[in-house]
Amino acid sequence: MDINTVREAVTLASFVVFIGIVTWAWSGANRQRFEEDAQLPFEEDDEFSASGNEQQGNKGVRR
Numbered sequence: 868m869d870i871n872t873v874r875e876a877v878t879l880a881s882f883v884v885f886i887g888i889v890t891w892a893w894s895g896a897n898r899q900r901f902e903e904d905a906q907l908p909f910e911e912d913d914e915f916s917a918s919g920n921e922q923q924g925n926k927g928v929r930r
Contacts, residue, residue: 891897 892901
């Protein structure tokens with residue numbers, strides 16, 4: 868087996884995996900989950916605000 872044959876096989880396998888990932892990501896079954904995950908950065912972090920850490924400022928930060 869020639870090294871170029873191995874390279875071709877790895878390239879082909881990588882392409883097939885890439886197409887599989889793209890198909891999975893764009894499938895309709897995952898749409899709802901991805902929509903919810905896309906909104907996570909915009910939601911308030913209730914745990915952080917409830918603990919009062921946001922009002923402490925930089926008191927606990929070492930420099």
